[in-house]
Each structure stands twice: as C-alpha cells, then as structure tokens.
Amino acid sequence: xxxxxxxxxxxxxxxxxxxxxxxxxxxxxxxxxxxxxxxxxxxxxxxxxxxxxxxxxxxxxxxxxxxxxxxxxxxxxxxxxxxxxxxxxxxxxxxxxxxxxxxxxxxxxxxxxxxxxxxxxxxxxxxxxxxxxxxxxxxxxxxxxxxxxxxxxxxxxxxxxxxxxxxxxxxxxxxxxxxxxxxxxxxxxxxxxxxxxxxxxxxxxxxxxxxxxxxxxxxxxxxxxxxxxxxxxxxxxxxxxxxxxxxxxxxxxxxxxxxxxxxxxxxxxxxxxxxxxxxx
Amino acid sequence: xxxxxxxxxxxxxxxxxxxxxxxxxxxxxxxxxxxxxxxxxxxxxxxxxxxxxxxxxxxxxxxxxxxxxxxxxxxxxxxxxxxxxxxxxxxxxxxxxxxxxxxxxxxxxxxxxxxxxxxxxxxxxxxxxxxxxxxxxxxxxxxxxxxxxxxxxxxxxxxxxxxxxxxxxxxxxxxxxxxxxxxxxxxxxxxxxxxxxxxxxxxxxxxxxxxxxxxxxxxxxxxxxxxxxxxxxxxxxxxxxxxxxxxxxxxxxxxxxxxxxxxxxxxxxxxxxxxxxxxxxxxxxxxxxxxxxxxxxxxxxxxxxxxxxxxxxxxxxxxxxxxxxxxxxxxxxxxxxxxxxxxxxxxxxxxxxxxxxxxxxxxxxxxxxxxxxxxx
Numbered sequence: 001x002x003x004x005x006x007x008x009x010x011x012x013x014x015x016x017x018x019x020x021x022x023x024x025x026x027x028x029x030x031x032x033x034x035x036x037x038x039x040x041x042x043x044x045x046x047x048x049x050x051x052x053x054x055x056x057x058x059x060x061x062x063x064x065x066x067x068x069x070x071x072x073x074x075x076x077x078x079x080x081x082x083x084x085x086x087x088x089x090x091x092x093x094x095x096x097x098x099x100x101x102x103x104x105x106x107x108x109x110x111x112x113x114x115x116x117x118x119x120x121x122x123x124x125x126x127x128x129x130x131x132x133x134x135x136x137x138x139x140x141x142x143x144x145x146x147x148x149x150x151x152x153x154x155x156x157x158x159x160x161x162x163x164x165x166x167x168x169x170x171x172x173x174x175x176x177x178x179x180x181x182x183x184x185x186x187x188x189x190x191x192x193x194x195x196x197x198x199x200x201x202x203x204x205x206x207x208x209x210x211x212x213x214x215x216x217x218x219x220x221x222x223x224x225x226x227x228x229x230x231x232x233x234x235x236x237x238x239x240x241x242x243x244x245x246x247x248x249x250x251x252x253x254x255x256x257x258x259x260x261x262x263x264x265x266x267x268x269x270x271x272x273x274x275x276x277x278x279x280x
Numbered sequence: 281x282x283x284x285x286x287x288x289x290x291x292x293x294x295x296x297x298x299x300x301x302x303x304x305x306x307x308x309x310x311x312x313x314x315x316x317x318x319x320x321x322x323x324x325x326x327x328x329x330x331x332x333x334x335x336x337x338x339x340x341x342x343x344x345x346x347x348x349x350x351x352x353x354x355x356x357x358x359x360x361x362x363x364x365x366x367x368x369x370x371x372x373x374x375x376x377x378x379x380x381x382x383x384x385x386x387x388x389x390x391x392x393x394x395x396x397x398x399x400x401x402x403x404x405x406x407x408x409x410x411x412x413x414x415x416x417x418x419x420x421x422x423x424x425x426x427x428x429x430x431x432x433x434x435x436x437x438x439x440x441x442x443x444x445x446x447x448x449x450x451x452x453x454x455x456x457x458x459x460x461x462x463x464x465x466x467x468x469x470x471x472x473x474x475x476x477x478x479x480x481x482x483x484x485x486x487x488x489x490x491x492x493x494x495x496x497x498x499x500x501x502x503x504x505x506x507x508x509x510x511x512x513x514x515x516x517x518x519x520x521x522x523x524x525x526x527x528x529x530x531x532x533x534x535x536x537x538x539x540x541x542x543x544x545x546x547x548x549x550x551x552x553x554x555x556x557x558x559x560x561x562x563x564x565x566x567x568x569x570x571x572x573x574x575x576x577x578x579x580x581x582x583x584x585x586x587x588x589x590x591x592x593x594x595x596x597x598x599x600x601x602x603x604x605x606x607x608x609x610x611x612x613x614x615x616x617x618x619x620x621x622x623x624x625x626x627x628x629x630x631x632x633x634x635x636x637x638x639x640x641x642x643x644x645x646x647x648x649x650x651x652x653x654x655x656x
Contacts (some may be wrong), residue, residue, distance in 0.1 A: 114500050192652040200645025204637045211636065217623040218614070221517040223564070224557035229499040233565050237466070237495035240573070241489065250483040 032068070032092040033056060035152075039069035039109045046149045053156050061163040063122055064095040064102025068151055072110035081108055082275040085117040089273065095120050099271040104128050105135075107148075107156060107280075114143075115277035125173055125269050126166035132276035134158060143280035286331045287390070287397045288376050288536045289397040289468040296374070296395040298537030299616065301415035301598070307534060318532035322535075334466055348651040372397060375577035384460060384508070385542035386596075387453065387532075398537035405462055411458075412594035413522055415451055415538065415617040420617050422449060424598035425622045429613070437629035440606050445611075451617060453540035454511050457547045458502035459554035460590035463562030465497040467583045471575035492578070502593065507543030511599075513553075515614040518623040526618065530596065540596060544552045547592050559585045 034054035037047050054065045066089075071074075073084040085106040089095070095102035101120030108114070116135060118127035127135070138158035142151030288297040288306065295310030305314040317443065348635045370379045375393040388400045417425075423446065469492040476485045502524055506516040528534070562585060571578050598617025602609055606627065614623030 037563075083299045164307075171469060189653070192656075193649060196645045196652060197651035198394055199648050200548045200641040200643075203644045204641035207640050208435075208633060208637050211433075212628060212633070214433060214434055215628050216628040218512065218514040218518050218612075218625050219607075221520065222557060223561045224503045224554070225561050227500045227503045227522040229564065231503055232498045232500075233496040233569070234499075235494065235496040235569065237493055238569070239493040240471075241490055241491045241493075244489050246487045246488070246489065250485070252481045252483060 029234060032066070034197075035067045036067060037069045038073050039107065041069055041107075041109065041148045042127055043149075043150075050128050050149070050152050050156065052103075052151070055161065057160050058096065058102070058203065061167055062096045062101065062162075063120075063163060064093060064104075065101075065127060065156065065159050066093055066102060066104040067107070069107045071108075073106065073108035073113060074110070081106060081113045081115040082117065082273075084108075085115040085275065085277075086273045089117055089119055093121075094121065097122060101126075103159065105152075112143075112279050113277065116277055118274050119272070121271040122166070122170055124274055125170060129274070129276060131162050134162070136276060136278065140280060170182075183240075200264055236273065281408055286324065287395045287530075288312050288324060288533070289370070289374070290393075291315070291323060296536070298396060299415065299534050302417055304414060304416075306533060310363040317531050319526075320533045325607065328629045331435050355496055368399075370397070370399060378491070382541070384541040384544045385539070385540060386542050387535035389537075389539075396538075398535050400533045407595075409455070409596050410529045411527040412534050413524075413527050413595065413597050414534045415598040416526075417598075417600070417615070417617055417620050419451065419600070419606075421620065422451075422602060422617075422622075424471060425615055425620055426602055426613060426618065429622050429624070430626075431624060434630045435632050436626055437632070442629055443606075445604065447605050448601075450601050451538040452511075452599050452601055453538055454516065454599045455541060455543035456505050456516075456597045457506045457543070457554070458504055458593040458595055459500070459547075459551060460502060460592070460640075461500055461554070462588045462590065463498045463500070463559060464495075464586040465498065465566040465583065466493070466585075467492050467563070467566050467570070468572045468581045468582050469567075469578050470572070471573070471578040473575050490575065491581075492570050492573065492575075494566050496566055496569075498558075498565050500558050500561075503557055504595075505552045505553045506597075507545045507547070507550055507583065507594075508541055509544050510541070511614075515612065515623060516599070518618075519614050519616040519621050522616065522618055524580070527595065529547055534596075538543075539600075543594065547594075551589065551592075554585050555589075558587060572654045576639055578618040608632075615651075 033051055033242040035042075035047050042050070050067065054067060056161050057063075057065045068088055070084075075079045076084045078084045078086060085104055088106065089100075089104050093102065093104060094100060097120060099120035099122070101122040102120070103123055103126075104115075104117040106115045106117065114136075116127070116132045118124050118132065135155060135158050139151035139155040139266070142148070142154055289295065290297055290308035290311060290313055292313045293308060294313040295308045296307055297306040297315070299305075299317075300307040300314070303314060305316055307314045332438055356534060358591065368380070368382070368385065368592050371377070372379055372390040372395065374390060374395040374397075375392050377390060379388065379390060379397070385399060387396065389396050404596075426446065430436060433441075470474070471490045472487050474485055474487040476483060478484070504516075504520060504522065506513065520652065563583060600615040600617050602613040602624075604613070605611070609627070611624060611626065613622060615622040
C-alpha cells in the first residue's frame with residue numbers, strides 16, 4: 001500500500017514537472033488557440049465562445065483570426081506593442097497558407113494598448129490600413145466602457161464582414177499583382193539593358209579616348225617637374241593654426257513599424273507584418 | 281658677297297667628316313678614319329679663326345670697295361628685298377659653290393658636293409653657345425624609332441603605316457635657352473579633419489578646422505625653352521627631358537653632318553615660358569606639402585609666387601626631325617637625338633575608331649547584361 005502511495009506521489013510529481021514543460025513547448029511550437037486571455041478579462045465561457053467563432057472564421061476563410069490579451073506587453077521586453085505582437089505571431093501562431101495569413105488582435109491592459117497585426121499576403125490584402133481602421137471602430141465603443149466580451153464579438157463580426165469580399169477579390173488582386181510585377185520586371189529588365197548599354201558605351205569611349213590620346217603626343221608642357229633640384233623644396237614656414245571645432249548630430253532613422261492608430265499599410269504582395277496600434 | 285665657311289675634311293684623305301653620335305667622334309665618309317672633336321678642333325682651330333676674320337674683312341670691304349663697272353648689271357639686282365634680310369650667302373670651300381642659307385644657319389650641307397659645312401662667324405661673341413649635347417642616335421635609329429612609333433597605334437590608318445614614306449629626315453642642333461632660378465612660394469589653405477562616433481541613436485561628427493600656411497623655395501636647374509621659331513614648341517617640349525650630365529662645352533666639331541641654327545627667339549622672350557613652367561611646378565610642390573599633412577580636406581585660399589631668375593645658358597640640343605606626307609597632309613615628328621624619345625601627331629582612322637568602339641562596347645555591355653540578368 002505504502003509502495004502504491006509512493007508510486008502515485010512520484011507520478012503526480014512527474015506530471016507536475018512534465019506538463020508545464022510540454023505546455024510551454026507546445027506554446028513555443030505555435031499551439032496557441034485563436035483566443036488567449038492571459039489578462040483574465042473574459043470568463044471561460046466567453047473565451048470559449050469567442051474561440052469557437054474565431055476558429056470557425058479562420059477555417060472558413062483560411063485566414064487566422066487571433067485574439068491575445070496580456071496584463072502588460074512590456075513584460076515581453078520588446079519595446080513596442082507592435083514588436084511584441086510580431087513576436088507572439090511568429091513564435092506561437094501559424095496563420096494559414098504559405099505566407100501565414102492571419103490577423104492578431106493584441107490587447108495589453110496595463111496602459112490600455114492594442115495592436116492589430118496583419119500578416120501574410122492575403123492577411124495584408126484583406127486587412128490593409130483602411131480595413132484595420134474599420135476594425136478599430138468596431139470594438140472601440142465597447143472597450144471604452146470596459147465591455148470586453150461584446151467588443152471582441154463586434155470585432156469578430158467586422159473581421160468576417162471584411163473577409164467575405166476579400167476572399168472574392170483576392171484572385172483578381174493577385175492577377176493585378178502579377179501584371180504589376182510583370183510590368184516591374186519588364187522595367188527592371190529594360191533598365192538593366194539600358195544600364196549595360198551605357199556602361200559599354202562609356203567604357204568604349206574611355207578606352208578609345210585613351211587610344212586617341214596616344215595619337216597626339218606633341219604637347220606643350222606647363223610644368224618643370226624634371227628640372228627641380230633634388231633638394232627642393234626648402235620649406236621655410238609650416239604653420240597649422242587651429243580655428244574652431246564644429247559638431248553635427250545625425251539621428252539614425254528607425255524603420256517605421258508602428259502606424260500609431262491607422263498609419264501603417266501593406267504594399268502590393270507584401271507578406272510580412274503590418275500594424276495598426278493605439279489606445280482604447 | 282659670300283661669307284667664309286669651313287668644312288671639316290679628313291686629315292688623311294680630305295674626305296668630308298661627319299660627327300658619329302654612336303662613337304662620339306668624327307668619322308670620314310670615304311676612308312672611315314675617326315677623330316675626336318678635340319683633335320679636329322686643334323687642327324681646324326686656326327681655320328675657324330681665319331674664317332671668322334675673313335668674314336669680318338669681307339663685310340668691311342663690301343662697304344669700302346666700289347663695284348666694278350665692266351658690264352651693265354642694271355637688269356640684274358642683288359637686292360633680295362625683305363627676304364634678303366634673313367638670307368646669307370656662303371661659298372663652299374670644297375667645290376666653290378655658293379650656298380644660300382637662312383640667317384640663323386650655323387651648320388648645313390653643301391647641296392652640290394654634299395660636304396658638311398660650318399659657319400664659324402655665327403658663333404662670335406654672345407652668339408656662341410655655352411653647351412652642346414652631342415647626337416647619340418643616328419638616322420637609322422630615328423627611322424627605326426618612327427616605325428616602332430607606328431606600332432601598337434590601333435587607330436592609325438593601315439595605309440599610313442604601310443604606304444607612308446619618310447619625306448625628309450634631318451638631324452638638327454636646336455638652340456635652347458636653359459634657365460636657372462628659384463621660385464619663392466607662400467600659400468595659405470583651409471583644412472579640416474573629422475572624427476565620427478556614435479552615441480545611442482545619434483551619429484556625432486566633430487570637425488576641426490585649421491588655417492595652414494606653407495612657404496618655401498623651389499630651385500630649378502636648366503629649364504629648357506627652344507629658341508628657334510621654326511621648331512614647334514609642342515614638339516620641342518614633348519621630347520624632353522634631355523640628360524644634362526652629357527652636356528659638353530660647345531665646339532663646332534660636333535656640328536658636321538647635322539643642320540644647326542642659332543637662336544632667333546631671344547632669352548627675354550623665352551623667359552616667360554620658363555617662368556610659367558617654374559611657377560606652376562613650384563605651386564604644385566608647395567600645395568602637395570599641405571595636402572599630405574593628414575587632413576581630410578584641404579583647399580588653397582591664397583598664394584604668392586615670386587620668381588628669382590638666375591643664370592641663363594645657351595645650348596644646342598640634338599633633335600631628329602622627320603616629316604612624312606599622306607593624303608596631301610604633312611606629319612612632323614621629332615626625336616630626341618640623345619634619348620630616342622619620339623613624338624608627333626598621327627592621323628586617326630574613323631573606321632578603326634568605330635570598329636574598336638564596337639569591339640569594346642558590345643562585349644562589355646553584353647557581359648554586364650548577362651551578369652545582371654543571371655546573377656542580380
């Protein structure tokens with residue numbers, strides 16, 4: 001009996017040790033659900049309901065719809081909420097398709113910050129900066145009244161409303177993108193051709209100019225270098241007088257990543273992260 | 281009235297003597313005997329003096345004695361007009377022919393008997409050169425050098441090199457003025473030196489500004505300027521430099537076999553060119569001392585150049601002049617008779633120019649395009 005108790009205790013201890021590691025490993029491998037409420041602002045029922053809605057939308061439109069709440073994004077040590085969102089997306093979320101299409105809605109409760117991080121080619125197409133502004137309008141009124149559940153619900157409705165036309169318009173968009181890329185490729189090829197031609201012409205002009213100069217060797221001299229005595233010059237005054245010091249400061253420009261509530265947008269075919277962040 | 285001239289004849293066979301640069305001696309054209317310049321000088325020293333005296337007496341008697349009146353010479357004028365001012369008549373001591381030469385001619389060759397002749401009176405007093413640089417290279421070397429010169433000239437018309445014949449080749453002792461002097465240069469500059477470091481997200485550049493002054497003297501020895509109007513300055517400048525270590529005190533013994541002219545541009549006129557060259561080099565040299573002082577930027581702000589002219593020497597330098605004709609155009613080449621440096625302007629074949637242009641431009645453009653298409 002004592003042996004069974006001891007074995008049971010050992011098993012419990014092992015489970016206690018192994019499970020968090022597994023959970024952590026699972027998280028690290030990208031197994032977060034669609035709705036993760038680390039800030040604890042939703043009841044489990046509310047979270048589950050939102051999880052079901054978000055998962056349904058994600059599957060239906062093949063575009064990950066994620067909500068993550070956190071007590072304070074600064075605990076991630078990434079400087080800005082946008083960088084924090086990118087970290088979460090890249091490490092714990094997959095998105096859909098080859099480019100990891102999806103949108104992450106990160107809410108940080110400490111200073112009431114949010115970030116909408118669109119990712120992937122389709123994700124950026126569907127949720128460009130204008131669409132992200134619309135999403136902000138969907139949850140904003142609820143969040144201002146601390147009505148988190150209804151805010152998230154309104155957000156998910158707005159997301160689906162956007163995804164319907166986005167899915168329909170995406171092939172045409174891709175086609176236009178291809179055309180655009182083809183035109184760009186043509187322009188680049190043309191520029192390469194013209195550049196090569198110009199380099200060839202300039203090289204030939206230089207070389208032939210050198211050959212032509214060899215044909216004219218009778219030139220008047222304007223110097224007398226060869227007749228300077230070996231001991232020259234005899235320096236008599238060598239003065240270096242300090243006048244003043246000037247100081248210029250150049251601020252290193254950081255690549256803008258935060259759109260600050262509606263600024264950022266994705267370019268055609270862009271499949272990285274694009275953000276809209278702000279406060280509620 | 282013809283003036284007296286001297287021709288150096290072989291003491292052994294009385295054949296004409298030529299200075300042979302390859303051996304540095306005078307050689308007899310007929311028997312092949314060779315003599316040093318000093319030997320010939322010793323032998324002909326009296327003759328040269330006699331010729332100079334005779335020239336002076338001839339000039340005097342021409343003024344004193346009235347012309348004979350046996351014949352009516354009215355229709356025949358010895359007035360050469362303005363052209364006569366620059367002409368001189370000499371009698372060849374070998375064949376008695378009358379030679380009409382330029383007033384500046386010092387040494388030439390009789391067109392009738394071919395004997396090299398020297399006009400000693402042209403070296404009187406201040407006209408006498410201080411130095412002479414003897415020819416080291418002969419006519420054969422000059423012709424060879426010209427052929428070499430044509431080689432590797434990718435834009436030269438093919439027919440020019442193949443059909444072109446040397447129209448005239450002449451070894452000439454060209455009169456040069458050699459200027460010594462010092463250039464006193466005083467220059468000021470603005471210079472700066474920068475240091476850059478990073479403080480957080482800022483790049484800080486600190487620049488120290490300086491005012492520099494550099495002053496010094498630059499000495500020049502024997503800047504050559506040709507004193508002959510007939511010699512193109514560009515050709516004479518381009519065959520420089522001469523090796524002055526081989527300069528010899530002047531002696532007419534080096535002249536036989538070559539054409540020689542006395543100067544017709546005086547030293548005052550030539551000094552301007554020497555000054556210009558000296559000032560330019562002196563400025564560059566002093567500027568270089570500032571530029572090499574370790575500053576990132578350095579630009580001249582002001583300068584003062586004073587030239588102190590020193591001794592001027594008069595020397596005869598050896599030059600081979602070669603002229604060719606092609607498609608009714610004359611091409612003149614000059615070769616330094618001491619160093620063999622040959623210069624001259626050549627015609628450019630348009631066909632060959634564009635052919636080379638295409639041969640360079642097309643592969644370069646093609647290769648670059650291929651690299652850009654496949655690797656970029």
